[in-house]
Structure formats: structure tokens, C-alpha cells
Amino acid sequence: MKRITPTPPELAERLLSWFCKEELLEEILGDLYEYHEELMEQPNWKRKIIYWFHVFHFLRPSLLKNISGTQELNYYGMLKLYIRTSLWNLFKHRLVSAVSLFTLVVGAISFHLVYAWIDNELSMDNLHSKRDRIHLAISKFNEMSDFIPVAPGVFFGLDYAQLPEVEKVMVIHTYDEDQIKLKKGTVSFPGRAWVVDSVLFDFFDFRLTSGDKEALHDPGSIIVTQEFANRLFPNEDPLGKMVEVSCDQVGLYQIAAIMEDLPANSSINVDFLVPRHSKDFWRRLPTELLLVDENFDRDAFNAKFAPMGRAHGRHGKSVMSTIPFNTLYFERPLEVPLFSKQGDLNNLRAMQLIAIIILIVTALSFTNLQTTLQLTMANRIGIKKAMGASKLNLGFELIVNGLLYFSSSLFIAFLAYELMFPYYLHIMRLDLDQNSVLDLQVLSLVIIFIIAVSFSVSFVRIMKVSVTESLVVNVNFFKIPITQRILTTLQYTLAIILIFSTSIIFLQLKYMVNKDTGLIQSNIIETNIFEIFPSLRQDSVKRMEMLNIHARVVNQLKGNPDIIAVSQGTVPINNAYTQSIKRADADNDFELMNVMSVDTNYDDVFGLDVIDGIFFSDSLESDNNTVVINESAMRHLNIERIDDTELLMHMPGGDIRYSIIGVVKDFHFQHLSHKVNPLILRNFYYADKSFIVRYRPDARNRVLDFMDKLHRDINPNSAFTFNDFEEKVNSQYANEKRMSSVVNGFALVAILLASSGLFTFAFHETKRRTKEIGIRKVTGANHFQVFFVMCKSFLFTVLIACVLAYPIAWYLMQMWLADFANRIDISGWIFVGVGILTLLFAITTISWQTLKVARMNPVESLRYE
Amino acid sequence: MGKEYLGELEELVLLLIVMLKEEAYGLAIRKALKEQANRNVTIGAVHGTVNRLESKGFVESTLGGATKERGGRRKRIFTITAAGKKLLQNSQDVKVNIWRQIPELSLDKQ
Secondary structure: OOOOOOOOOHHHHHHHHHHEOHHHHHHHHHHHHHHHHHHHHOOHHHHHHHHHHHHHOOOOOOOEOOOOOOOOOOHHHHHHHHHHHHHHHHHHOHHHHHHHHHHHHHHHHHHHHHHHHHHHHHOOOOOOOOHHHEEEEEEEOOOOOOOEOOOHHHHOOOOHHHOOOEEEEEEEEEEOOOOOEEEEOOEEEEOOEEEEOOOHHHHOOOOEEEOOHHHHHOOOEEEEEHHHHHHHOOOOOOOOOEEEEEOOOEEEEEEEEEEOOOOOOOOOOOOEEEEHHHOOOOOOOEEEEEEEOOOOOHHHHHHHHHHHHHHOOOOOOOEEEEEEHHHOOOOOOOOOOOOOOOOOHHHHHHHHHHHHHHHHHHHHHHHHHHHHHHHHOHHHHHHHHHOOOOHHHHHHHHHHHHHHHHHHHHHHHHHHHHHHHHHHHHHHOOOOOOOHHHHHHHHHHHHHHHHHHHHHHHHHHHHHOOHHHHHHOOHHHOOOOHHHHHHHHHHHHHHHHHHHHHHHHHHHHHHHHHOOOOOOOOOEEEEOOOOOOOOHHHHHHHHHHHHHHHHHHHHHHHHOOOEEEEEEOOOOOOOOEEEEEEEOOOOOOOEEEEEEEEOOOHHHHHOOOEEEEOOOOOOOOOHHHEEEEEHHHHHHOOOOOHHHOEEEEOOOOOOEEEEEEEEEOOOOOOOOOOOOOOEEEEEOOOOOOOEEEEEOHHHHHHHHHHHHHHHHHHOOOOOOOOEEHHHHHHHOOHHHHHHHHHHHHHHHHHHHHHHHHHHHHHHHHHHHOHHHHHHHHHOOOOHHHHHHHHHHHHHHHHHHHHHHHHHHHHHHHHHHHOOOOOOOOOOHHHHHHHHHHHHHHHHHHHHHHHHHHHHOOHHHHHOOO | OOOOOOOHHHHHHHHHHHHHHHHOOHHHHHHHHHHHHOOOOOHHHHHHHHHHHHHHOOEEEEEEEEOHHHOOOEEEEEEEOHHHHHHHHHHHHHHHHHHHHOHHHHHHHO
16 A cells, blocks of 8 residues: 655744754754654644644753853844843933833824724725725706705616616615614614615625525515624524514514624614515615626716606606715715715814824934933943944844834733723724724834834934044033924924814814804703604505594693693704705796705794794694795895795796795704804694604603603603703714814823923933032022023923914914804913913923922032032 | 753653663654653653753763654764763662662562
8 A cells, every 4th residue: 555655844844943953953853754654643633733742842942042142242142232231221211211112102002093093984895895886876856956866766767777887786775773673572673774675795795694695585584783683682593583674664574694793994884684675665765776897987877877867757857877886985975875974084184194293293202212312321332332333233232222112112002002992982982993903013013113213313323423522521511402402392383283273172162062053952852752654545544543642642742831842843953955946036046045844833942033924833824835034044035025025946846936924033053163054944744753842941850751651652662762952962063072082182192292302301401411500509599590590491492382383273273263154263362371381281391300400419419520 | 060960851761761772862762751651741852851961961972874764864862971870870779778768668569
């Protein structure tokens, strides 16, 4: 029987020849070879394990190559010596070393905190391999109106077979958390859902943890995410379980597959997927995604695509178009319900700038610290040179020193980063995934960069040290070079700009939160009591029944003495939509204006002031053709008397005339960065909209109890939830708040790093001028005078930084504030305040060193002369 | 010259080197350890021990001829030195001496 004998793994032999003493290598490899033969009887995997086990046991001190180098001066020996001297240096100047290490750690962590966010934004939706071939189909009903993401295929009956570029079409209805839920028995779980065609997995690379992608073909199946499945069935296997989908449609489905949770860098965020063909009709507007071929030419396609809807008789003026999926995250020209996250290019740029500033400031600080330390050690370098140290020797020593800094700071930074990352996400309200490998890479790259910059500067400086000068002249007479002073001044300038910005952002935020919006904000809650009513066509009996219950609920609410006013609709925060409107009597063109749908009690709940005419009321007959406008709209449209003027609203079916019955005082219905824009109020009433209730200030708890009971009466199986209007108003400023905390954090980092530079100056200067201070004290100067003399030279740096920073900071903040229609003025006090704060910081930093010198006994410093 | 004492494994290995004569190389010593003393050690441990013994001057080594089953590599054959013999003798004398003073234990054993 012939057998091919496998030879031992080559890698193992190479590893051993790398590490083991050369003279022993032959017998070691020989023995192992023989042993390998003996193991032939074992199965392959077992043989490998045993073999490697033995290989690792050869890595023992007596067999390893000698690296001690105590007898002979080889490179290992040199390395050992350098490590020893470096450690000794670090320890001797432990204050500077500690500050250097601190600078590295803080700088690297701050940089990566920003970088993690930037990386997440830039890698958005990268998980989908076909993302460049996916396009969103949009349409508009005529040239005048805006594009909307309504599925052209569904609405205009397009035949995509005429477009060979399009490989696949997918229709999606998006349901938000308040529109759909899964029911397990009687318990409801609201979630975000896509009601979607079965081709989904041809478009997007969502990964399944169990079940298979064919699940969507079966109309009785549903796919849920891992996280949502865990919520539904905490301790069971969710696969195969039955759940009830409840929205405008109701049906039983079986969980056929589990999807991996979507990562933070996915703009799509769904909890479950429902096959679209399981019902004939879904009430949410459908959107359409197209999968196109590799050679897709968007402009040519759009030209061909645009008029295709006109074949449909009723929409002779309609226009179709497409938007690439991969641009939708950062540039979204229209609201798309499909994707729950949206990026902000300005924010991204700002963060990139901050990351670069942090990197520069850290590199400056660290370089500053290290070169100042070199000054202090100049005579040591002089001696080395005199003894014949070459460039190579000195450079090698620097590298060893750098490696020590690198390893220790990387260790601390990595640990600290991994620990604080969850808190960072929480404070900044960010959604990012933690990736330790990336963290380690970025942190080490940043630290390497900073150390490399610093040590190349140091190397040049060391080369310049003249032997005689450093040995003959007392080392402490080396003055701090002008370049380093300039560097520190620059650092302070950056720090002051950041402190200034953070103060302005803070004040502006406070101003906005407290600003009178022209609306009553407090003691108003919004709650959803009724689910969507079925339409007459769907179920007329149930609809009548629901309307009866609704009438009872309204009566109960109105009858409660604690409740001042009740309305149904949406709270006035960014819920206006635009429509083409013009004065009926004027010749001008239609223009887009903000329109809001309200019911007759809206003015009572929010305290709208009617300054002319009347508000909508139930007794008024021709409700549908009347509007109420705000003061801005009156001014904008040049209306003098509302009785004389009518408005024309552009509608797909034909323009409609509206008479103006009243004017309300301006109130803010958008983010306060906007002026109060012209607004048209129309009277619409949906019985299934949310209730908005304003109650007496002292009756909050009673009203909440009452509402809770009412809610339970109608929906025995779901809990009562509500939103405070005031909270919702304040949450509009979440973006500004986040910006404020980001700038705040980095202002702190910048001032800390700048202080570390100043700190080293103080460190060096006090050493250099010890004798001078001694003489001053002997000739009668007191503590305070000495302290003042010492501080004077440093504080000058800070003052120059202030002069440099103020105009830049002022300009930047004016630009930022320009985006706000309602803004604060930048007062002189802010300049004074920031200046004083910075000075205080600087003085505290210097005092550490100077106070020590000021209090020192002059005899100490003069004795050795 | 190194210490006068030997560890337990060192002494065993030294004895086995004497026993194995021309065949006293790493892997063979490991095999003998297993057979004679039922001790399972790694090849690396054997190599560490013999190297230690050599640096203490109790064994010396010569390279044997190349063999095919070792991939053409030579064996290092260990032989005991005079100092090694003396040490083994010494160690045995000490033990025998002690054993003699505790007859009851040695009787039990028989």
C-alpha cells in the first residue's frame, strides 16, 4: 500500500527558525519531523493540534534566540538600553510625561469620537451591493405642483415593460409606528413596517438569520427583525408563530423568517415586512423603487420616462422622474416616507472640520510638550554627541521613546474609548454601532501620526543642538523659541473661538426655547384614542358604530370641567403642507404657500388671536370653501379688506375658489429659525385624528386619570399614551442642543490641550529663571510681585490669542446666526466673559509652577552659584 | 560550573541518557520517559532540560548522521560526562543512605 506522507506544516518550521537559536534548530526540526511521522495514525485535525501544541512548547527561554545582549552590544542590547533610558527619562520628567500622555489620549479619543460618526454617515447603506442601481420613481400631477414620491406605476398605470433599462420594479407601502401593529393574542406591538413586493431581496441585501428569502412569496408569511422578534416572543423561538397584523387591513400571518437587525449605517429602518399581495388594498401611499441595469443613463431615461403618465387619460400634464437611491441620504429634494434617516451635508462638513482641528491641536500640543522637554534635556544630548553618538543613534532613541508613548497611550485610549462610547452615544443622542477593530485602527493611526509629527520636529531640533553651547552654557538659559510661542498662541486662538461659539450657541438655544411663539404651549396634551375608521366602502356598519362611540367621547371630554378646550388634528409643529395659491382677482401666477388643516376648536386650544373677521365654527354652512389666513399672508398677498378678496387654490381636478373669513395673529408654526411665513388655514375634520386637549393648570393629574379611563373604555387592550405639546416644541431644538453639546465638548478639549502647551512653558521658564527669582526675592520682592513677573510673559500669549480669535469667532457666529430669523445679538459682555474665562484657565495652569517658585526660599536657588 | 543539584525531571533525563547510549536524542528520551516513568512531556520540555544539563556540564553532545525519516536532519546524541556520572552516583548514595535509616518503610514496600 502506497501512502503519501504529509510533511509537517511549513509555517510551524518557519516560526521556529525565526525564534529558536540557530545551533539548536536542526535537532528541534528533526525531532519534530520524526514525531510528525509517529502521529500518522491520528486523524488529520488531531495531528495538527498535537503538532502545534509541541511547536509552541519550544518557545521557551532557554531555546529562544538571545536578546539579552548583556555581553555583546548588538541591536537588542541597544534597544534594551534605550528602553531603560527612555523609561528613566519619562519617570524623571513625569509631570511632562503625564501631560504628554494625557494630550495623546484625549486627542486620539476626541478625534475618533468624531470620526466614528463621520464614518457612519459616509458608509450609509453600504451594505446593499446594488445600491447604485436602485432608483426612486417620483411623479407630479402637472408642471405647477411639486414632485411627490407616489408610485407612478400604480397611479398612472405605467407599463414598465416598455423600458428595457428597468430590470425590476418594487412597490412599497410604508407604515409608521402609529399606523401599524402586530398583535400577539390581545397584546399590541407597534412597529415600522414595509408592505412590500416579494422582489425585495433582489434590491436590498438584508440578511436573514433564519428562514429563507422566498418567505415573501407566500401571502400568509411575515418577516420580522431579530430585535422585534425578541420583543414579541422573549423566551421562545419566534419562527412559525402566528401574529395578527393590524392597520387599515387586518390579517393573520405566520413568522416565516427572522431578519438581522439593521445596522446604524442603514437609512432604512423597519421592524417587519408584510407581503403586499396578501391583501388587495393598502391605504398608505405606495412608493416605487426601480432596479436598473448596469449601463443606466439617468438623463436619457428621465427624458423618456417623463411623459409616460400622460397616456393615462386623466393626467395629461403629469411628469415622471427618478432619483438615485445613493444620493437620497444627503440630498433629499422631497419627503420620502420610505427612509427614516436623513443626513445633513453641512453637519458632515462641520464635523470633518472639527476632526481636522482636533488633530492639528493635538499634534501641536504634543510637539510643543516634547520639544520643550528636549530643551530641558539639551545638555544630555550635548554629552551624547560629544561622546560620538551618530544621527542614527539619536534617531533610534527617539523612536524607542515614541514607541513607549505609542503603546501606553494606545492602551489607555482604547480602554477609555470602549468604556465611554455607550455614554457618548447616550449624551449626544446618536445611533452608531461599536466596532472595536475600527476603533483600534483609527486610534493607533491617529497616535502614530501625532507622534511622528512631533518626533520629526524633535529630531531636527536635536540635530541642531551645538555641542559646545549645550555643555558650556548652563542649559537652563535656553529660551523658548519663538516658533513654539506662536504655536501656543494659535492653540489658544482656536480654543477661544470654540469657547466663544459654544457660548453663543447656548444663549441662542435658551432664547429659542423661551421665545413666545404666539401660541399657548403649556397644559396641552395630544393623544390618539381612535384607530383609523374604515371608509364607507370598506365597512359602512362598523363606520357608523365608530362614529357613535366618537360622539360619546367628544361629549364626555367637553363635559369635563377641568378641560378648557378640545380639538382634533395635528399640533402646529411643522405640519403645514404647501399648495399652489393666488389671489383670485390678481393677474399674478400661482405660488406655493403653507396650508394647515384645522378643526373649529383649534383657536381655543392654542389661543389663536382672531384680529379680523371670525374663525371657523360648526354653525357656518359653506365650510369647505372658506379659509382663515394669518397676518403674514395678508401682508404678503396685499390684502386690505378680507371681504373683498378671494383666493384661488390650484387643484388637480380644477382650481377652487375660497373666501377669506378671518385673520389670525402671526404664530410660529415652524422651527424658530424661520420667520413666520404666510399661512392659510383650511377647515377639515377627521373623526379618527388625535385629540388635542388643553386643561386647567392645576388639573393635570385629574385630566390624565380621566383620559386614561376614557382610553381604556374604548381600547381595553392598549395603554394610554400621550405627548406633551410643550415637550414637542422643545424637541424641535434637539439638533441645536446636540450641536451645542458637541461644540461644548470640543471647546473643553481645545482649552485643555492649549493649557498643556502653556503648562510646559511655565515648567521650562520657572526652571530657567529660578536664579533670577532668587535675586529678585533677595532684593526685596514679595510673593505677589514674583508671581506677577512670572505670569506676565505667559499672559501676553493669551491676550494676543484673544485679539486674533475675536474677529474670527465673531464672523463665524454671525454666519451661524444668520440662519435664524429670530436671533440674539452678540453683546460685548460675551467677549469680556470669554476673555476672563480663558485668562482664569491660563492663570490656573501657570500657577501650578509659578506659585512654587514664588514661595521658594531664595537661598535654595542661589546657594549653588 | 553550575549548581550541584538536579531537578527531578533533570535527574530522570540524565539517567535515561545513560540508558539509551547511542540513541539518546530528544525524541527518544521523550519516548523513554513515557515508557519507563509514565511521564508525558512535550518535546520542547525535553530539549529545554537537556540544554540545561549541558550548560551545567553534566552531559555533552555530538551530531549524529543524517537520516531520511528526519527530513535529512541530523540528530544530536547526548552522552553523560564524568561530572554527570558523579552527580548521579552522589544522588543515589544520598537516597540509599536515607532509605537504609527507615527500614520499616522499605519492609512495607516489599
